[in-house]
Amino acid sequence: MSFLLEHLPALIIVVPLMCAPLCVLFRGKNTPFIIALAATWFALLCACLLAGEVFDKGTIAYHMGGWPPPIGIEYRVDALNVLVLLIVAGIGSVVAPYSRSSLLLEYVQDRAYMFYAAYLLCLTGLMGVAITGDAFNLFVFLEISSLSSYVLIALGFDRRALTASYQYLIMGTIGATFIVIAIGLLYQATGTLNMADLAARIPAHGYDRTIVAAFGFLVVGAALKIALFPLHQWLPNAYAYAPSTVSAFLAATATKVSIYILIRFLFTIFGVKFSFEVLPTGIPLMTMAVLAMFLPSIVACFQNDVKRMLAYSSVAQIGYMILGVSLVSVVGLQAGILHLFNHALMKGSLFLVMGALFYRLGSCHIDALAGAGKRMPWTMAAFVGGGLSLIGVPLTAGFVSKWYLILASLEKGLWVIALLVVASSLLALVYVFRVIESAYFRPAPTDAPAAEAPLSLLVPAWVLVGGNVWFGIDTSIPVELSRRAAVSLMGFGG
């Protein structure tokens, strides 16, 4: 048992990675599903154990194959990436059972094993990005997750899913290539790829043009993968036309992991001094974050396809996270990281509810939802729960992170920003209410189906809605983890 515990950082990656080809080998009727379920739940168990260990003892360093860094690849688990691991593994293990009853499997029919293989590869890639302590390894995992997510998006029922996936492939590859250019330049300047080593050697090397170029490529590349406004064009179509299962998984994890990359490079590798004092990164980031909070929210208010609306809302919510980062303070970073965690819960639950609605109604159009509140009370109640959290109503997770965000802005004396956060939440109120209005206050067409979505779809959605309420009331775990992460990122020890 202690042997297993010692190798947890490797197992959390290796087990899902190995299970992906197993899904293809054992392509029976149920076997791929069972393998995927077992692998994702195992990953969640590992993530929880790792979180416990980080909580008690602090950072864990694991040397792959016993090779010490900088020669070997190091896996490094600290408060920041254990939180990201928890998000990815948690959402992954809620979405896996959901996928079985959603219409997706009937659509792909006898190729279901391929879906599960791609799903597990995507999960592995995302967790790998989070856990690795090696810059080039990060790129490889990023590409594993991206390639499999292009496949997953292309599975959508609509033919526009294909063009959306193609668009994402082009933008995503440009982003990832920018990141690899940055890593190459850093290697050329410092002669190392280990993140801890890079962090130590960059100040010694001096901030010359190579480092500045690497910084530029990295920020732009990461912003493309994050879908930071105005580089978000790929996201709305990709999330709107992907199957709901996939939208829920990717919306909750993929952009979050990209934000992790940005935070890791800006704060740990380049260091606060270079990123925000030598180079004026804070102001442009903050400007884009504020624009992202408003413009996509306004666009979201005019969308009639609810999934597309939620996708635009994702772009807006990314603005909050980047705003937290751009404040460059412990509370600001903490707010950004908290919102990363909470947004995964809310967007995950909302997309899962949309999948359940689509199952019964065959459409995600706002008019198709008319009267759904009476006919599918539990399904719509879950939407309301997730929506309230998205708006940031007290006693939901969304409130906690916005509260910290406002605190951080006031701490810096930026009361205008604090007001803007509140104002943009009102926009969220508008678009969430449009859906609620259609579902509860409009009469249903007479031929509409009158049954609740199946339990196998409702339970996962409610688990995430429950998470929204739970982490809105008992905030201790994410707040403490994000505080520790923020303190160590800002370089105050710990």
Next chain:
Amino acid sequence: MIDFVGLYNYWIVIFLAMAGLYIVIARGNLIKKLVGLNVFQASVFILYISFGKIFGGTAPIIEKGIKVYSNPLPHVLILTAIVVGVATTALGLALVVRIRQAYGTIEEEDIHVQDESM
């Protein structure tokens, strides 16, 4: 002038990267976009390979009398990136085949017109 010649590789890298990105942005044909993407990625391959090169260095093989050899690490790294590039291209081409089946065209504008008219 010497600087310019010494940085010859890097000028090629910049030219290829810009040309590749330009094709991706300016062309509406989905296959041509993928070609542009490949040119862009190839520029990064050359960038990495140039990092590892040392003037007068040989291949990194331990032999008597060989003191100076190229840094093998960037070359190995870029081998991985080449594999990723191949996978991306393969997936992109597969998507183009499916798009052609669904829309009957691989021109971005025609696809856009069809989507709008729905």
